[in-house]
Amino acid sequence: VPAMGRAQPPQAEIDAAIKRGVAFLKSNPNYGRNGLNAFVAYTLLKAGESPDSPYIQNCVKNILADHNQKNAKDELFYQPGGDYNYCAGVQLMVLEAIDPEKYHAEIQTTVDFLIETQHSSGSWYYPGDIPHNGDTSITQYAILGLWAAERAGIQIPTTVWDKAARWHLSTQLRDGGFGYHPAVASESAAKH
Numbered sequence: 001v002p003a004m005g006r007a008q009p010p011q012a013e014i015d016a017a018i019k020r021g022v023a024f025l026k027s028n029p030n031y032g033r034n035g036l037n038a039f040v041a042y043t044l045l046k047a048g049e050s051p052d053s054p055y056i057q058n059c060v061k062n063i064l065a066d067h068n069q070k071n072a073k074d075e076l077f078y079q080p081g082g083d084y085n086y087c088a089g090v091q092l093m094v095l096e097a098i099d100p101e102k103y104h105a106e107i108q109t110t111v112d113f114l115i116e117t118q119h120s121s122g123s124w125y126y127p128g129d130i131p132h133n134g135d136t137s138i139t140q141y142a143i144l145g146l147w148a149a150e151r152a153g154i155q156i157p158t159t160v161w162d163k164a165a166r167w168h169l170s171t172q173l174r175d176g177g178f179g180y181h182p183a184v185a186s187e188s189a190a191k192h
Contacts (some may be wrong), residue, residue, distance in 0.1 A: 022047050026055050030062075035083025037062040038090035042097065051098040060098065063091050067106045078109040085124045085138045088114050089145030092152075100152030111149045114142050115160055122167030134167060136178045 031037045041059035069079040080087035088110050095103040123134025124142040146156050171182035
């Protein structure tokens, strides 16, 4: 019996809910150039949509626009949409799920971006110089993306994994949970 004593809904109800969710996602013809493309594409892929479907291909077109930005020297670079590290992590998951060989260069530049934006603490956060002790959700998406990149054959330095693991262990709460924006160690100790 599932947690809290409730029975799981019948599979037919679960399948119908997934079908309604997929129809809703497909009802929007264009998610623009932002992180939603990656979330929508990955959701549709996991729901069984073909990577060749027009819905997935439209999302991929918008995802690839993040890889075709040019700097002042007219060089291509990767710049994710407003969802920043969330966006980068899920884009890696999408590109790896669709065709890791075809998108090898895009996967590599996104990995380079995530490695560059990892804080010395081992976490990831929003852009800018805001005092923080990391963001558990953003860090999770960065790690999931890097894991997908590793499945795609990109070597992630061990130090990236080690720093992320140390950060998670150092911010874990006494009850075993994790805070969204963990307190700095000295603040946390003062509260207990």
